[in-house]
Amino acid sequence: GAGVSQSPSNKVTEKGKDVELRCDPISGHTALYWYRQSLGQGLEFLIYFQGNSAPDKSGLPSDRFSAERTGGSVSTLTIQRTQQEDSAVYLCASSLRAPGAYEQYFGPGTRLTVT
């Protein structure tokens, strides 16, 4: 079946612009996660959605970052007024449900470059 998909695969933006990154999880997966991977920081958690529960936003680095999940499926990560330190690969993952012993499946990522 189809895996986790993300779009765009690459995004180059000017400092100060807003960007939107999209994630389509595996059908039927109720848990969705955003992570980012940067050279200096490794892989770090950003936000977690589980069904209709309030999201866990504790990993978002600043209030310029926000995310939503519509209809329990597609998710959009928005970064406002982008800064050069936002340059990273943004990865989305989904699992059947959470918490518990459920495998997380990752998408191919969106590489964001802020110039």
Next chain:
Amino acid sequence: KQEVTQIPAALSVPEGENLVLNCSFTDSAIYNLQWFRQDPGKGLTSLLLIQSSQREQTSGRLNASLDKSSGRSTLYIAASQPGDSATYLCAVYGNNRLAFGKGNQVVVIP
């Protein structure tokens, strides 16, 4: 805060040798541990998931062990092949998230 450490950061082995990759974590309150493979410029591919109640998990040439009380996991790759060259990431799940190590970068020399 969960801290995950992977040693060594990088290693090279001749083809055919067994690979041993180590992972340690500071907080034993985890639901599971996953090992991933990442190829350059690519996303993460899940290799094995070990539930917190399990001691080990096997898939083909891969075997992973988990000692939750001591905060350690080991990934064994038998009879390594050049195609096994990649970065291997260990991650533990707890507190609504995976916490990742920085990875073991592996090169298998033909």
